[in-house]
Every structure is written in C-alpha cells, then in structure tokens.
Amino acid sequence: MVGPTPATHKTPKAAALAGIVFALLMLAAFAILLQAIEPRLSDKGGWAQAKAHAVHFALQLIPVAGVSFLWFIGVLRDRLGPNEDKLFATVFLGSGVLFVGLIFVAAAATSSILFAAEDPAFVDSPTFKLARSLTYDLTSVYAMKMAAVFMFTASSMIIRTGFTARWTAILGYALGLTVLLASQSVSWTLFLFPIWVLTVSVTILVRQWRLTDPGTVACDDTSPPPFVPET
Template sequence: MQSASKDPARALRTPRAAGVTGVLFALLLATALVLVRIATPVDAAGAADWLADDGHRDALTTALGLVPFAGVFFLWFMGAVRDYVGHGGDDRFFDTLFLGSGLLFVAMLFALAVGVDGLTGGGGVSPPGAPPGDGQQPWELGRHLSLSLLGDYAMRMAAVFTVSTTVIGSRLGVFPRWLDWLGAAAGLVLMFLVSSVPWSELVFPAWVMAVSGYVLWSSFRRTDRSTAAT
C-alpha cells in the first residue's frame, strides 16, 4: 500500500496523471498498431497494393508520426504508476524488471516505427510500369524486420512490463483481483502468442487502458470520500 506519510494532494494527483497518460498512450499505440498490422500483415498478398494507395500511405505516415508522442506518454505513465505503487516496495527485482522492460519497449517501439517508415518511402512498392516482382526483395526484408520487431521483441518487453507491474501492484494491494488476473493473462498472451496470432499485440494497449481506467476511477472515488468526510 502507499505510504501514509505521502502528501494527500500529491497522492491524488499521481493516479490521475497515470490514468490520463495511460489512456492517451493506449489510444495512440492502438491506432499505430492497427495501421502497422494492415501495412505489414503475415500474409504479404495485397499489402504492397495497400501501401501504393496515397491515402493509405498518408494515414500510416501520420500514425508513425504519433509514435514518438506515444513513447513520451508511456514514459510519463511509467513514472506515474511507479510513484503510485510506491517504487516497487522493497522488491528490487521486479522494480528493475519494471524499469528495464518499459525502457526497452519504448526503444523497440521507436525502432519499429523507423522500420515501417522505410516501407512508406517507396522502397518496397514497385513504381508504375516496373516489371513484376521489382522491389519485392526490399519489401519482404522491411516487412520481415517490422514483424520481428513487433512480435518477437517489442511485445515481449511489453509482456515483462505487464507482468512486473501486475506483481508489484498485487503485492502492494493497489490493484483489485480482477486486474491481477487480467495482467497475468495479458502477459502470457504477449509473451507466447503474439508472434503467431495476428492482432494479439492489441492486448497491450487494452491492458494499459484497463489499468488507467481503474486508477482514474479510484482517484475520483477517493476524492469523493475525502469531500464527504469534510
């Protein structure tokens, strides 16, 4: 539980900051992941044609431009959640996992955005009148790199972050039982299924949204109780 010596006003602001930044991050990440998944599907058939459309490429470029802001919101979310749960208590192991996996996730997310951005520059799309298959090798390389970064690396770090946050929150009693189970299930999906089940990476922003919604709701409930007590 949170320390009783913590300033009450600051204790109320912390979960609200975590909730707001978590919601913003989840929305931005989900949008980017949907467009990235459409542009780089497991089955490459039709993906190059999708990218050849200027409207689709503009939408993907816009989504990739939002990734840096998603990373900033995630770092803010990390800081607010870490303060909310008391810096992991005395468990330095899970506290280290929390920080390390979160920072590595942001790094992998930025690398993923750079890889997918290379696909929108025309390197993987054959120009009009080009022979069939021209530009296919660069396209396949970029697609494979993007999918590897997404499923094998970024989401695995997201899994470690999810599990470590859930363990810390559960041990300190700041998360309800249903959120503990949700975090455990999300961590398992992100660790073992994300590379083989398309779209399962959306579990991560969904979990962040659930955590953010809970801490926002709990902060406003605490405010109502404080107002009623006075």
C-alpha cells in the same frame, strides 16, 4: 494525522491519464496499420504506395504514445515510492523502456519503407523483404515479448502493493501469457497490451475518485495494505 498532500492526489491521476493516452493512441495506430499492411507471408508491398498516407498517420501517433507510456511508468514508480521492490522495479522499468525503444525502431523502419517505395521497383526487391521482415519481427516478436514481461511484473507489483484492484493483476497475467505465446502468429494480440494498460489506468482513476470523494472513502477499506519490504 496529516492528510495527503496535493501531490499524492495528482500522481495517480497523472499515471492514469498518461496510460489512457498511450492506450488510445496505440490502439488507433495498430488498427490503422493492421488494416493497411498485408500479412507478412502474402505482403506484396502495395500498401507502401496505395495506403502510404494512412500508414504515415499511424506512425506519427507512435512517438506520442511512447512518451505517454514512459510518463505512465514514471508516475507509477513515484506513486509506489519506498514500497517499490528493487527486483520488480528493475524488470518493470527495463521491459517498459525496451518496449518503447523497439516500437520506435519498428516505426522508423516502416517509415523508411514508405520513403523507399517511391521507387516502384523497391517492392519487388530483396531489400523490401528484408525491411518488411525486420519491422514485423521487431513489433510482433521482440516488442510484444517485452510487453508481456511488463504485464507480468506490473501485475506482480499490483499483488504486492495493492496500488490498484487485484483483478487487473489476474487479467495482466492472462493477457501477458497470451501475448508471450501467440504474438508472432496472431496479429490481434497486438491490441491486448494497450487494452490492459487502458484497463489499469481507468481502474486507478476510478479508485482515486472514490478516495477523494468524502461519500465513498469508507468503501475502500477492503483494499490490500501497502507492501512493506522485509528488513
């Protein structure tokens, strides 16, 4: 029997590393933004001048995080190969791409607020309220709903294919439901999606290390068999 090629070893590691980079950068960006920007109902716009440098730094992290997330999706799909179910794969890819696109648009809108806030009169204008509401809704409502859908579909793919530990799928369902119901009203739910991606990525990395360690190969016999689509 021919053993795995080097590419089969590198693919899950690449997915795990990309997921870890995405999660750490998004956690850092969200932490900085939530610390700097006031809640929407009480936001007077002072952060756009007093904390502009911190917000600008957080916004610079988001494009790198988005590219890492797209790489995470790509290498996972490559890993699944013919075991990938077309229905789940479509929703998995679509929700992931929409999440990245919405986050990018929200970041660009926030950056435009920083630029416009160089005029002190801007924060008292209706335009500020419009831009602020736009960035809030893009992030907390639309992007995070797509993140919840991504967690649901990715968790279903974990159950069907067993490419990582099944408990991460249960965690994904729980966190996805929390995000779906509360993202627009509870700010800390922003952290749940990157935390779940970080958990899945670390689990993939640990499992891959066990598979490549001769002393631990036998310990992985309990992993579920690959999903074989019905003919």
